[in-house]
Amino acid sequence: xxxxxCLLAVFLTLALPARAEQLSPRDEADFRAIIADQIAAFxxxxxxxxxxxxxxxxRQIFPDPDRFMGMVRQGYPPVYRPQSYSFGKAxxxxxxxxxxxxxxxxxxxxxxxxxxxxxxQPDGTWQINGCALVRSPDISA
Numbered sequence: 478x479x480x481x482x483c484l485l486a487v488f489l490t491l492a493l494p495a496r497a498e499q500l501s502p503r504d505e506a507d508f509r510a511i512i513a514d515q516i517a518a519f520x521x522x523x524x525x526x527x528x529x530x531x532x533x534x535x536r537q538i539f540p541d542p543d544r545f546m547g548m549v550r551q552g553y554p555p556v557y558r559p560q561s562y563s564f565g566k567a568x569x570x571x572x573x574x575x576x577x578x579x580x581x582x583x584x585x586x587x588x589x590x591x592x593x594x595x596x597x598q599p600d601g602t603w604q605i606n607g608c609a610l611v612r613s614p615d616i617s618a
Contacts, residue, residue: 500575505567507603508577508595512564515605519549519557532596532606553610555583556591570594574606580613588613 565578
């Protein structure tokens, strides 16, 4: 029985995605600062500043600030014009990518959860590599 338990423990350990790094308090603070600055840039219609936080993959898909801002305006109104937002937990996605959760009250007054995927750059800085936006369910008391 002990052998089976040991083998099961080894199997489960090997099956989990490997993480090359852990998030430090500094990483988490950087995530919040980057996301907050990008939201401030959206609110100010400062495309160049908002675009500066986009990771290389995002820049390949949207090769200039105007196209990037157009995509955000159309596809992410809660991120583009939030009434308010608050940071949740930072951690890792199921695939092992660093993420930061943000609760957003959109311009429509509804609540959304934005899950930002972050990517460390070769110079050690972080950039935003994507944002999944999900409408939070209404909760009535």
